[in-house]
Amino acid sequence: xxxPALDFVIATLEKIRETxxxxxRASRTTLARLQSGFPVAVSLPATPxxxxxxxxxxxxxxxxxxxxxxxxxxxxxxxxxRVRVCTKCAHLASxxxxxxxxxxxxxxxxxxVGEAPGVDEDQQGExxxxxxxxxxxxxxxxxxxxxxxxxxxxxxxCRPDTPPGSFGNRAPTPIEMQTCRPYLVxxxxxxxxxxxxxxxxxxxxxxxxxxGTMRELRGRWHSCNGIPLMITYHPAYLLRNQAxxxxxxxxxDMLQVLERLERPITDRQRNYFL
Ligand code: URA
Numbered sequence: 001x002x003x004p005a006l007d008f009v010i011a012t013l014e015k016i017r018e019t020x021x022x023x024x025r026a027s028r029t030t031l032a033r034l035q036s037g038f039p040v041a042v043s044l045p046a047t048p049x050x051x052x053x054x055x056x057x058x059x060x061x062x063x064x065x066x067x068x069x070x071x072x073x074x075x076x077x078x079x080x081x082r083v084r085v086c087t088k089c090a091h092l093a094s095x096x097x098x099x100x101x102x103x104x105x106x107x108x109x110x111x112x113v114g115e116a117p118g119v120d121e122d123q124q125g126e127x128x129x130x131x132x133x134x135x136x137x138x139x140x141x142x143x144x145x146x147x148x149x150x151x152x153x154x155x156x157x158c159r160p161d162t163p164p165g166s167f168g169n170r171a172p173t174p175i176e177m178q179t180c181r182p183y184l185v186x187x188x189x190x191x192x193x194x195x196x197x198x199x200x201x202x203x204x205x206x207x208x209x210x211x212g213t214m215r216e217l218r219g220r221w222h223s224c225n226g227i228p229l230m231i232t233y234h235p236a237y238l239l240r241n242q243a244x245x246x247x248x249x250x251x252x253d254m255l256q257v258l259e260r261l262e263r264p265i266t267d268r269q270r271n272y273f274l
Contacts, residue, residue: 072106075190079183083157088179095161098125102153102187109261110145111193112136113184115202115234116156118169127152128235135235136199142272143254144263151191155206156180177206188227195260196227197253200234219253221260230257248273 120130232253
């Protein structure tokens with residue numbers, strides 16, 4: 001943020017503090033942005049005066065963006081650090097190898113949200129690197145993306161613990177999801193993807209707070225805080241159900257995503273799994 005713009009923000013906040021009953025409020029993300037010198041959304045009084053250095057935009061009168069180029073990667077770092085040392089779920093903090101924050105391009109138009117790290121992700125510190133992750137990577141390639149082009153994160157940043165000696169993963173509990181969700185919300189607020197994809201019912205529950213069957217939820221557009229959200233099956237489901245009809249369902253959901261992103265789609269792509 002330029003110095004005149006910053007001066008303007010501070011002067012405006014002081015004015016609000018002096019003239020209103022309640023102090024101005026700012027989210028953690030906004031405060032991090034102010035501290036790091038990156039753009040913030042600022043609520044202005046209803047009849048703003050023009051100030052030198054403030055950018056006039058066509059945004060709503062109370063909401064203006066003061067914006068030099070952003071650095072979303074830098075904005076994500078303090079959150080990554082808070083996640084790294086998080087002990088809100090003591091049982092998960094003590095059982096995890098490490099937290100699994102997210103991976104990919106912070107400037108991505110497309111963001112995938114899964115459930116929680118599994119054993120491979122817990123070992124490697126990266127989401128979707130196990131068998132389900134390899135299938136997700138293949139789906140991305142079929143869409144014309146590399147993993148580095150999109151952003152991938154989970155509802156939970158820790159692997160759900162399992163009894164010693166047991167195999168497999170367990171689903172996150174509602175309390176674990178509620179506890180961890182704010183981190184994901186902050187990630188989404190910073191990345192601001194054009195499209196979100198929820199992989200499986202647990203991701204849907206974590207993002208939208210609602211339960212439903214995938215049959216009724218998938219394949220159509222939902223909204224997550226104003227961001228278009230496509231719901232599709234988790235890749236682990238496709239590993240269990242190898243029928244071409246199920247692959248086609250996921251693929252049709254991804255075709256809708258590509259259309260929404262206005263990406264070119266070849267005839268070959270349209271016909272996958274038919
Ligand atoms: N399944 C998920 O939902 N997330 C991962 O990171 C890996 C598997």
